[in-house]
Amino acid sequence: MSSAETHPKRLIEVDLPIERISSHARREKSIRHGHISTLHIWWARRPLAACRAVILATLWPDPADTRCPERFRREAAQRLRALRDRRGGTPRRWEDPLELRSALLDFIADFANWDLSNDKDYLETSRALVQIAHESLGGAPGTRPLVVDPFAGGGAIPLEALRVGADAFASDLNPVAVLLNKVVLEYVPKYGQVLADRVRQIGTAIRERAERELGTFYPGNAEGTPIAYFWARTVLSEAPGQGSIAVEVPLLSSMWIAKKANRKYALRWVRGSDGKVKTRIATVEYADGSDHKVRQPLLELFQPKSVRDVEAGTSLGGAASCPVTEFTTAVESVRAQLTPRRGGASDARLICVATSRAGHPGRFYRMVTHEDEAAARAASAELSQRLEMHSGDLALIPDGQLNHLRGFFNVVLYGMTRWGDMFSPRQALALTTLVRMVNEAGEHPTNETTPDFTAAVQTCLALVVDRQAEKLSSVARWDTSRENAQGTFGRQALPMVWDFCEANPFSGSGGDWDTALDWVVRVLENTAVGTEGKIGDGHVERASATAHPLPNDSAQAVVTDPPYYAAVPYADLSDFFYSWLRRSLRGRHDDLLGPSLTPKEEEIVSLSHRAAMYREKNNAWFEEKMGQACREGRRVCSPSGVGVYVFASKETPAWEAMLAALANAGWVVTASWPIDTEMGSRLRARDSATLASSIHIVCRPRENSDGSLRVDAVGDWRDVLSELPGRIHEWMPRLAAEGIVGADAIFACLGPALEIFTRYSRVEKASGEAVTLKQYLEDVWAAVAKEALAMIFSGVDATGFEEDARLTAMWLWTLSTSGKSSDGEEAERGEDEEDETTAVRANAAGFFLEYDAARKIAQGLGAHLEALRTLVEVKGSIARLVPIAGRTRSLFQKGEAVTASGRNKAKKKTGQLSMGFVADLEEAEESGGWGDTGAPQKGETILDRVHQAMILFGAARGEALRRFLVDDGVGRDERFWRLAQALSALYPASTDEKRWVDGVLARKKGLGL
């Protein structure tokens, strides 16, 4: 028995308006001003909409539960009626508990709206109901419910707990996250608008002083004020026979500078009348101390009329192609040259400048002047001097080491191994100056301020420095379509950027100090309103979730969003900011900022494949540590309390580890809700299934009323298995109705499946042998696959479809999305809104799934991947459903040695695929002798035949298609058309597959079939 059976159910255990909450969560993503996500970068932040809704539904009992306290029913009805009278809404029969439930759920859905998040009426109503729920569920009068988040990150969950009147306890292992929580949960509620005003005032004064000190290093001229400088790292061309003076190749990923429909600027090489690229001789001194006389190819700006006027850049896949010698220096040599120069940011070549002009909207571009070059050199000299003069225990520029996380921190491959290497000399000069001034601001508290207030102000200013640093690193790019400086962390990684953009911190435009300050202050102001009035206490600590500081049974709810397995290396990423925070806040927060880098050992991430130092952090380690954390969560949660764990991953091993951790920790899953937050776009994009939803797994401690763990609930394996299909069968249509399909729906089924299994402390076979969760999950995947297939083919008679057709259909469905976006409102776009789109799920190279997911789906359908080698290819951890064009050879050239899985064709470059298939077909026509008169030999399965017809259509072989369908009788098989129809609904729009299958379907009638 768990508390779910002895205590009234909470709303979240019976229902949640997931579609409406999801819609608000998606919309919130693009509302940036004042949103805590703009206070400071934190990775994989939760939308506040989802947090607020989930917390309320967790703290409020279900009025339709017979055990719901009458006081809650009565007072909830009164409050909601009063709100309805003031604000309008549906008339209700308030005395009907089911109607009251739906009124509460409506309130939750409405209040998830960002526009209402600071609305007084909604704030007061939610707080009153939280208090009433708490007291009527047994909380001592006057106390508040405590919501605990042991993986608090950027603080979304605890902030929302405070907003609705609960106490919040936020902890995280990471000191940067802890500081962010401190600002949001402690400083802002305590100092409100006064803090915001003071930060703006001192921040503005800092800008004025810094500009006086550094302004000459950013000289403007009649052509305007520089907004950003465009730099290119360089390498020496290794072309043989260049003579004694090598060409210095500026590494340009693209020649575009502005690429808007109505405004185009690009770089081009200056060529002589002979067409050759002109060069100038220069002597350059590289950061490794070497001097070189080089030939620098000359560039100029121009306004292209069309994209064809713009040449390719010089850097492709890391190799450097020389515009003068046309020689390509291999990526290995590029690395070898840049490594001793620590990435080459400090000896990069200044290329051109973006400016703004007072009274003239838009950006202007000009080539570099001598003054620009001299100013950059002077800044570098100034920095050298300051470095020489600097003394103290902390290096002036961050000197901590970056880990080489394969696939995440590629900059390390080019010699950027210390955090300071991320910055060019002028960037470092600006940042170290701002750091110094923020420190000084903390040294002189005035008479009216307390030391704590001064610390609060200084901490907020340190966050402004971080925001500035994020814009001011040598891996920040210029966005050619928005014409603004992007930050360092467009992704949760540090990829090498060859041509970087250096924002001018005093430009008066986006990317400068004032903008960074404004973003921070707006968050302080907005959060101040949401946490004003009678709210709970926020408490913040640095702690590992595996050893939680709170005593047993102290929380009414544990609501948390643990790390997503291998998706984000938080600690490593956060060292970028931590390195500056230690300097901006010298002498403050010593408990947090003592070590030279963030602690990593206890961070629960599965990164064994990324770096030697994380060798032990594999799947088993993740499961074990997450298990400890979940046990701690249960320990802290009162026996009558509720846990909510948010999880998102498209990797099946990640799910298995997370679920095993929860189940083994003694949590009983009582509900689960997918909330579509478009997480997929926040996690690393890849051409494979991405998830839009995160699953909120609701659970209760499997405990006796004294808090001890129950171990006597033994379940019968046969009962568990017989209940499973029915539960999935119920759940899938609900998901579909809420717009949750594909991979999202598959993972969203894990919750209900777990509800059955975790009811028991142990599930046993008749022999007495215990069943592991892993074993159970095999059956779950199979049940989900069967149910999904039934849904995909609903209305279609699928009898007679072979395993290849079933697998194809299921595969395409898994990759599908609902295509929903926010409610169509024009979202407010922020200056630094990330330009991330949901990962492409299909492209000309095929349809990708994680291999393990594909294997499980196949197993569930009774299909065998190994037997379908011309349809599915596996490479490492990725499985690919071969695009139809890539099957041409195997489908038409019967008898010819088709290499396993048709791999010879698949290797063609993406763009060549559609051309290649016609050549393959021609070959087959010739060798098969059916080109002019006959039709190809029929494929073995219905799917093969549908694909053959599609290829004939795609290659414009109308007559052969007719002969194939009519004369050979392929089109007389009803199953052929049923499958074609089903596939038409599954192939993503704008793929060849979709056009071709529709083309075949369109011919049916005309052919009299």
Ligand SMILES: C[S@@+](CC[C@H](N)C(=O)[O-])C[C@H]1O[C@@H](n2cnc3c(N)ncnc32)[C@H](O)[C@@H]1O
């Ligand atoms: C998904 S994030 C939380 C994001 C947060 N909900 C938000 O909206 O910003 C997971 C967090 O877990 C933290 N973490 C990882 N291992 C931890 C551990 N052992 N103890 C506590 N926190 C840990 C990471 O630092 C990260 O902040």
